[in-house]
Amino acid sequence: MNNTFNKTLIAAALTLPALALAQDRIINFAPAKALNSAPAEQFAMPIAQVIDSRTDGVWTVEKDLAKWTFTLQVKGAKSVAFHAPEVNLPEGTVLTANGVGHGSNRITRSGMWSHTLAGDTLALQALVPLADYKDFVLVVKEVQAGFRESLMTIQKKDIVTAKAEKGIEDIHNPDCFKDNAIIQKQSRAVTKLHVRNAFACTGTVMNNSRQDGRLLILTAAHCGFSDSRTNAETEEDQQELAENATSVEAAFHRVVTCGDNTQFNAQTGRPDEGFHALGGVHRAGYRDIWLLEMEGEIQPHRPDMFGYDGPEHPHLFFAGVDAVLDATAGVPHHTPASELFSVTHARGQRQRIALFDPIVVYPIYDGAQTWEGQTVPGYEGTQAAGSSGSSLVDQKNRVSGVASRGNDEQTNFEQLAVAWNRTAANEDVARWLFPDAVPGKAPLTLAAYDPPAACGTAVNGGGDHGRAVAQSSQVRHAMRSGMDGGLCTRRNPGRHAIPLEMRHCRRRS
CATH class of the missing domain: 2.40.10.120 (Thrombin, subunit H)
Known part of the structure; x- marks a missing residue:
């Protein structure tokens, strides 16, 4: 590492907050009450809860990385998940929740929707290149607390309970x-x-x-x-x-x-x-x-x-x-x-x-x-x-x-x-x-x-948000000109296309 870059990292590290407002938070949840009031298709209850990486959690330095952590316990929950309407992940950032990666493929037009995770604790961690840590933003506005295990679909072999349904005949x-x-x-x-x-x-x-x-x-x-x-x-x-x-x-x-x-x-x-x-x-x-x-x-x-x-x-x-x-x-x-x-x-x-x-x-x-x-x-x-x-x-x-x-x-x-x-x-x-x-x-x-089953590509007709899923003119042309509505014309159309056969x-x- 050259001296100039090393000085930059040191300067960035000195600006890291040694301790933000709170590292851990505990809230209570009554799954029995939710079970009695929710419709039969609902398996988790939305709870307003703000977690802002700019004011909550702890930042530390590990070599050339800034590490942010925050833990939320929802006492009584069978599972936890979150929605973060504001999120920015600088290049090279690794964001995990309970050890499970959450990258750009979890971001939609309305922000990041997490995986549903087993247990009552949400442990967030971000490893960010030190020089870019100020650009990292994660603002959670809602957590979803699970209460109906048979619909939760997070079961693993070691946590399937008697409440889960029997096998399929x-x-x-x-x-x-x-x-x-x-x-x-x-x-x-x-x-x-x-x-x-x-x-x-x-x-x-x-x-x-x-x-x-x-x-x-x-x-x-x-x-x-x-x-x-x-x-x-x-x-x-x-x-x-x-x-x-x-x-x-x-x-x-x-x-x-x-x-x-x-x-x-x-x-x-x-x-x-x-x-x-x-x-x-x-x-x-x-x-x-x-x-x-x-x-x-x-x-x-x-x-x-x-x-x-x-x-x-x-x-x-x-x-x-x-x-x-x-x-x-x-x-x-x-x-x-x-x-x-x-x-x-x-x-x-x-x-x-x-x-x-x-x-x-x-x-x-x-x-x-x-x-x-x-x-x-x-x-x-x-x-x-x-x-x-x-x-x-x-x-x-x-x-x-x-x-x-x-x-x-x-x-x-x-x-x-x-x-x-x-x-x-x-x-x-x-x-x-x-x-x-x-x-x-x-x-x-x-x-x-x-x-x-052996050929074909299709393009979603979605929007033009940050993940760029809009159709490219090249793929649109292939779809118009090919056989079967264009589904058998291109084998490698790029990141905008969805292969149907593998699709x-x-x-x-």
């Missing part, structure tokens, strides 16, 4: 139906959603008329609210959906190996342990229908995943659409109930198949129509908490309804038709699934799409 497991192409495809379209590090839901990856691989996910609007609202009907509702979309983490194709129905293997693990994407954009919402688009890149399985020998990237399937309104008695669109099904992440665990018989049109209020499905005996619990937002699907893998409310014995599906060809753009799902159609005149059906939250009544 073979008749409920999509992996046990390898000879059924319809179920296998739909399983690849189903995603487990976490919203605000506090709510667990199910979503479905949807096709659009361009077949360009945009990661459009259909789920229930109530999954995007932080209170007991069940419908998106006002501008305030739209605003909250837009804000909360930025916190969404989607985990793809979480399925148990057929026959492996132990309690431990029913759990999904942390979302980041498998294929996942963090950070979405609100596209359209009306009543209990919500369409969002993931703009964070799909991340591969963690390389240290024990025992995983599957593909490096997911082979996603894009579900089709049936938005024909059914306002008469009888089964949806005269389709026998035996030909309709749903794939869910009930109880926040790995995928389950749900079957219904009968399924009938059911008026709820204001003249609205839903489909009410009675759970087939033996399938109770496949539509439990965590399954809201799952889709009612036919034998052509077309989605006609979204799970909105119900219980273990019956489910109400909001008809997709209620959010189709609406006048207001932010209420109209059709504008995103048929982007070239005249607004208000989109077709009512769209075929599903299964991209080739339910219940309102309980």
Whole structure:
């Protein structure tokens, strides 16, 4: 190290605060009270809590690094997580929470959303190049205290408790139906959603008329609210959906190996342990229908995943659409109930198949129509908490309804038709699934799409924030000019692209 640089480091070290206002903080949390008051899909309670690296914690010097530490204990919590709306990580900074790395891939439009971490203590540490320590900023405004273990999805083998659900039976497991192409495809379209590090839901990856691989996910609007609202009907509702979309983490194709129905293997693990994407954009919402688009890149399985020998990237399937309104008695669109099904992440665990018989049109209020499905005996619990937002699907893998409310014995599906060809753009799902159609005149059906497993790239249509996920002109040209909507034209399109081949939250009544 030359003398000039050494003097710079010494000068920087002399400006470090020997002790800031507080290194440790302890707050109390009553999980039993939260459990009694929260909706069934909620697994953590947001708690306003400010942690500012500029005023809290301790700075020390380790060689040419400045080290910042702060510890928060939330007494009584089963898990902890945080949201930091203001964050700046100078180049070379290593930020960890409980030893788990938190880098730029945890930052969305609304700031950093942490992993959900086991235990009641949040131990933050940052190692920053000494000359840049003043540029490091982490301002936490909220922590999420876990209270419902069965939805938390942080379980490890040594902490799974009796409160965790039993294993998934073979008749409920999509992996046990390898000879059924319809179920296998739909399983690849189903995603487990976490919203605000506090709510667990199910979503479905949807096709659009361009077949360009945009990661459009259909789920229930109530999954995007932080209170007991069940419908998106006002501008305030739209605003909250837009804000909360930025916190969404989607985990793809979480399925148990057929026959492996132990309690431990029913759990999904942390979302980041498998294929996942963090950070979405609100596209359209009306009543209990919500369409969002993931703009964070799909991340591969963690390389240290024990025992995983599957593909490096997911082979996603894009579900089709049936938005024909059914306002008469009888089964949806005269389709026998035996030909309709749903794939869910009930109880926040790995995928389950749900079957219904009968399924009938059911008026709820204001003249609205839903489909009410009675759970087939033996399938109770496949539509439990965590399954809201799952889709009612036919034998052509077309989605006609979204799970909105119900219980273990019956489910109400909001008809997709209620959010189709609406006048207001932010209420109209059709504008995103048929982007070239005249607004208000989109077709009512769209075929599903299964991209080739051996080739293909897709680009998310997200925003232009700091992680630069906007489409490049080169990739856009390839997508326009190539076969299959451009999905088989480029093998190495750069950091903006997502390789496809490698690529339910219940309102309980």
